[in-house]
Amino acid sequence: MPPSGKTVQRLQCKDCQRWVEVSAGEQEFFAKKRFPQTPVRCEPCRRARKQARRERPTAERVSPSDTRTRFDTSCTTCGAVAKIPFRPAPGRSVLCSDCYLARQQQGSSYGEAA
Numbered sequence: 001m002p003p004s005g006k007t008v009q010r011l012q013c014k015d016c017q018r019w020v021e022v023s024a025g026e027q028e029f030f031a032k033k034r035f036p037q038t039p040v041r042c043e044p045c046r047r048a049r050k051q052a053r054r055e056r057p058t059a060e061r062v063s064p065s066d067t068r069t070r071f072d073t074s075c076t077t078c079g080a081v082a083k084i085p086f087r088p089a090p091g092r093s094v095l096c097s098d099c100y101l102a103r104q105q106q107g108s109s110y111g112e113a114a
């Protein structure tokens with residue numbers, strides 16, 4: 001009988017079906033650490049999993065220049081898809097690059113027409 005009065009739990013390893021003894025101290029340790037429940041893997045299986053995670057190649061690398069966030073929206077003037085570097089605000093007019101250039105060329109007086 002353990003002096004603490006808590007019992008040693010016997011759990012079956014999820015991976016290899018081996019029975020593992022989990023002491024009360026271990027149960028508390030795992031509960032405190034990050035495991036929401038008592039561990040259900042034996043030590044060798046846990047180690048193997050950790051190793052596998054380390055060896056797994058890192059996620060696909062995306063070149064930093066291409067990761068700039070672009071928001072897809074539609075041009076208020078012609079309806080074409082416009083990619084803008086900021087989140088489109090509701091109710092705010094968004095122009096595709098063509099319309100933007102056209103407006104620039106026509107001058108600011110064009111803005112009141114629509």
Ligand SMILES: [Zn+2]
Binds near residue numbers: 013046
């Ligand atoms: Zn195991």
Ligand SMILES: [Zn+2]
Binds near residue numbers: 080099100
């Ligand atoms: Zn447009």
